[in-house]
Amino acid sequence: MHRSKLSLFLFLSVLIHFFTSTCLFAQSRSYTVQGKLQDRQQQAVEHALLSLLRLPDSSVLSKSSSRRDGSFSLSAPFQGKFFIRISSLEFKTVQSASFYLDKDTILARPFIMDSDAKQLAEVNIKAQEPALLQASGNKLIYNVGESINAKGTNTLEVLKKTPGVIVERDNSIDLNGRKGVLVLINGKNSYLQGEELTSYLRSLPSSNVKSIEIMSNGSAQYDAAGTAGIINIKLAKPAGNGFNLNLSTGLSYGLTLKQNTELSFNSRQDKLNVFGNYSHAFGNNAYRYGMTRTQDDKVFQSPTLDTDYRKTMGGTIGADYELDSRQTIGAVFNLNAVFGPGITDTRTTIRDAASGLLLNTLIAQNDYYQQNASRYNANVNYRFQDSLGRAFSFDADYGYFDGGSKNLQPNTYYKADGSLESSSTYRSLNKRDIYLYALASTYQFNVAKGKVNVGLKLSGVSADNGFINRLVKGTEESIDYGRSNQFDYKERIAAAFAQYQVPLSAKLKLEAGLRLEHTYSLGQLVPLAPGGQAPEDIKRDYTNIFPALSLNYQIHPEQALSLSYGKRIDRPSYQNLNPFEYLLDELSFWKGNPFLQPQINHKAELMYSFHQTVISFAYSLTNNYAAQITDTLQVNKVVMMPKNLGKQYHASLSIAQQFKIKEGWNLSLSATGYHVRNKIAFGLYRDFDLSRYAATLNVQQTFRMPLKIKGELSALYNSPRLGGSNEIMKNSSQIDLGFQRNFFQDRASLKLAFTDIFRGNNWDSKSRMNGLYLDSYGNAESRQVRLNFSYRFGGAKVKERQQRDNGLKNETQRL
Template sequence: MIISKLKLTYLFIFLLCIFSKGFAQSNSGITIKGIIKNTQNDAIDGATLFLKNGADGEVVKQGLTNTDGTFSFAVAKGGYVLVVSYLGVLAYQSEVLKLSDHTDLGIIKIETAARSLKEIVIQSSGKKPLIRIEGRKMIYNIEKSITAQGTNVLEALKKTPGVIVNQDNSITLNGASGALLMINGRQTYLQTEELAQLLKSMSSSDLKSIEIIRNPSAEYDASGTGGIINLVLQKSIAEGFNGSINNGIAYGLTVKQNTSLNLNFRKGKINLFGSYNHNFGHFAMDYDNDRTTNGKIYLNSSHDVDKKHNIGSTVGADYAIDTAKTIGIVMNGNFSGGGGLITPITNIFDQSTGQLLQTLRSQSSYPSQKANRYNVNLNYRYKGNKNNTLDIDADYGIFDAATKNLSTNTFYSPEGEFQSANNFLVANSRDIKLYAVKADYGFPVGKGRMVTGAKYSDVSARNIFDQYDVNSGVNVIDINLSNTFKYQEQITAGYLKYETSLNDALQMDIGVRLENTHSTGDLKPHEGSTQSADLVTRNYLNVFPTASITYKTKESGAYNLSFARRVDRPAYNDLNPFSYPVDELSYWKGNPFLQPQYANTLALQYSYKNTTVSAGYTHTSDLSSQITEVLEGNRIIMVPRNIGFQNNINLTVTQQIDLVKWWNMSLTGIGYWLENKVGTAAYGDYSRSRLAGTINIQQNFKIPGHITVEIAGVVNSKNISGLNTYVKGNSQIDLGLQKNLMNDKATLKLAVTDLLRTNKINTDTQLNNLVLHTTYAGESRQIRLNFTYRFGNNKIKTKDDRESGLQNESQRL
């Protein structure tokens, strides 16, 4: 403990020295500056400025003039167009400015009489492709997909190339588990079940794009051995008031309704924004869980109806102190609540004779379920004249969840006669509080730029599990099957990254991140229980190096080679050593000795025009996976364990094709080889490997009547999930139609998803004397109708993402 504290002390002293040096460092870099005045030679305060890429018209910088009319932007070498807007109308637009050094535009005079000005329209001069590459990011512009609308974000996420959402809602990326999901650069602080509820409470129509970052730099938290999936939400900074409303209806087995509303108001230095969305309706699932063990066959089929309603909301404000400084606040609320019903039937057979021995009829009813998340973010952004930047974020979050489950279990003879019954009620509450503060500072050093930062996060989680015997008609708590588990974790981190251009074609960056983790898990049984109290404390320091080198020319394209080391810490509940009953015959239990898993990834990427090819290798040590084991009485228990290591070799090819002017196609093919090597005393030494792949195709074309048609399909081959679960291949074909109405202020979209109803999950697992087979089918085939109306001033469109600093802990709650 003392050694770790000394290490942290030295870390912060080192970072303090870097900060001090950065503020004293002589500034370098390319800047463009000037003064905005009216025709009477008066300085204009609060004029809006946009700096667009001269090649494609994409807005790369935006800001406001100071009280003396001055402005300044720090940019890279290249061609730009400066646009000035005042009182919501176009006041000035330059020719393409070729910048190779510091540039002073001097005084720019604009006409401020509103009657003589035109409205400003800022948008890309070319079509954005469905998939594009920016540095280490692959960006999937999901807003361009017709068939992704009218559903929730979890369902829309399944359309992203390389992303697979498994039956338990865990997410894999290019065959590797441990992908870290972020929203606008912020962590959610939720583990798999709660994260799924959050994504279900978000509307897919609010998504702008999905970013895949395979090898993040040292600026990012080290969590996520599979890489990072960042959801970027829609937003606008148009002058005045504007917004959009989307209403939709869908039908699978039952009717579902979705609504989203986005509002934005900007005037002068103030920007106010808010959003609301909901997804109402029931969602049905059918699944089988069959197993063979100890001479018996258990054939289980279940019908599950999720009756929860999901609501999400955001309110925020930004204030531009001047062209360089901005402060802001963002408050989010996500709410999920409602009932549910699961009706399983299990037939038990003798393996040798095939004779029916017993039938178990069960019912799990959820009279009440809730999962509410609240988060507030305060942020400060500074972008100096000469490439100095400072970002500060402070976050506070609360997650409040509770579930009641009444489980009835009745055994019958082969003739249908009653044998025995066991009924119980489970009341489970989960309360989590999250704090984090983060600062990042960038400044020029020599011919390059140094970025350094520090972060501290604190997570406190309490899980109360109470089980009641209800067979007598009175709820009597079973103290031997009830407990309270408290978990607290603090992560202190600091990093350094240096990036520079060696010449016009060659760029590189190198970084290192240090993260110290201190955690305490405390299991407290009820007084008089046969359980034992358990307290596990950990403290460890990790080093995570990153590096990247890029060679780029207009003639040959761009080559990028990158390396990163990353970590997956155990989910908080995975450390709880208590056994939870899933039903009469199966249990789940945490492992207090579960260790983090670590991954080293090397990736090579090439992109040229509309083609991108990438290859990578990842080695994961201390691989953790959920293992199903057999207990006495033919019951099974699922336990997370560290079981060995994993190798992943992958290749991805993305091609954008314009077949004709009115027909374009996006094709992504992913192939990977996955190997799990197990070496434990309980399971022996063995290896499981598999070559697998995924193909995503999306086509868009125009037909008469100004209608856009989309045909999208995905095919997944057989693959490995977890330790040794083989997942059979599946596929999905979607069809969508879109037509703009009311002078392009409204859009009508009609889609049919999973036309052939082939998106089903089938898995097979064998471990020692246990054989498992599962199938799963949800309401993947739906017909969806959505109408979107945009109102107010939507003439100005820009690239501006509000991001906060929480980037690590929440996916494990």
């Protein structure tokens, strides 16, 4: 049944999309004028702004910019008398004589541009470095590429420094105290989630990241996933004519020595641009965490030392080719890998709660003697854009994720006097093969005074997950069929959207959109026991409509007020749907939930901006709120599992402010205060109505010092807050200090950074429920000293090519 509905949905969507695109491309005849720009030395002038104006009213009909060879193209939707105006930062403004356009025309002679030394000097005087934090429209932007303290680490660590973002101890990503974040890479879907997404972000060096954009509400062109908001990680790409190469290498030390290297290049000749990069990070990472659990008159204390020996490597190769002034094709291939062993050592003491007497001790070890997580992704794309406001894009992506681990887990119980009580050893073999694909197209055109953007997308995930648990006795091993299974998961999402932007008046603008998504998924649990029960199917088949609305009132050029509304969804991850029970140690388990439903969020936001100040208030309601809970199992064991618990109410007030304290000393501040209320139920007679106020604060300062040294001081603070269900997270903080000195006409730079100086970046928490008391703590190797050196070879950096306004910014991280 689902296949027929999905086929009908796709057929109608493609038909409407094709009909709309065809009709609008075939609309009234346009007339094109082409030419070239040169300076007095007959060198091509690029990046100049050209406007085609109609006579006699001088109304602008189309705009364009000159390309690298100085060529340009302008279009008019009708015949008539026109003239061209040309402006540039480096040259005086030029205005052509009037001419009559009644056919496509190529100008025989180039326009000659005269340099404007005065204007160029004024521009250079006013030029300044981008602030670390910027507010643009409904986005808060963290310019990672300008940060000294962000060098020499990975993207997951950089996210921890991003305003409003909290990376929890399980590496889940929260935004302003809420889970369910849509993570984009260059506006596109990684199609990874959970541990797979974490491995990818850990393999992505921070030097590859240009900026991180935070959006509370997304438009209809984005995927509907992400009830907490959207994080778009924009990667840097070398810019310049000819051949350019950037090299960065560094060392860091916390508890052990680490080394990182990144190499990127681009070669741009005429219409062809080839680019690529390579990176690696070698060294060990240490984590310390633990839990104190009180249950049934017993106290369990479990400190753990976790050492991660894994290495990360990654690379990219790609090319763009300009077919003509309006069309570009491109292809990109990425590889990211995390591989190597790891080991955790846990010592659990079991005591009588009343007397404190030692009853037993459990020594457990997880020896991950083999671990790997590799992601391969290929993309081909096509872009079309003309000067009449029409744009078309098409993207095809295919990816493969290969992950797995082998773990030997001995568990040994000792009596109070230290004598051996019992022992058992398990070997777990985990294998994950995930295949990903996506096809997406968008078309943009002008209608009346507004702009229409429509698009289609079809994405799919196929995941094969095998878990085998073996009981080891001496030299013999046998499969524990009760703790082994094969879980296969398939998901298909077909989506269509339409969006309209129109000025209602000189100051008031409206943006309205509607997105339709049809989801079909099938999870199949296959027991491995011979002659066991039949495979268990977990099916989902549903369609959702997601409206998005935004009103923007421009009070004056530097003052604006906006109101937005959006509906979003978080679908269950495939791991959370697997009803299998995983052994963490002999006293704790993790189990999936096949009855987990998507959670739906409604959010409204009011934003005010004035000069360098942005203030926003947001309120949201989440139905079918889902979170992981820790519950009792038998007398002395606990089980962790995800559940739909009820409703969550969330209100927040945020402010972003830029200060210029004095010349060469700038400060960026971002603060959010929020209130969370969880109206939830764990089961019969176990209802909770929990609420809490919390806040996050992020301060970044940059300052000039003697000897041409640039300094950076950053601080972040997260107050105590309400966690996933009934967990109270304790406060955490981090203070970083960095210095940078450039050499060789700014081609080389040396950066020295001290991170988490006071070692405040911890993940401590507590929870209480029906006789179960949990107190957890933990920290990573966040206090480090880092030294990085970078050098840029090749020609001087030039302006990057004009960004094409396509609608493909709608991807995310879930499977």
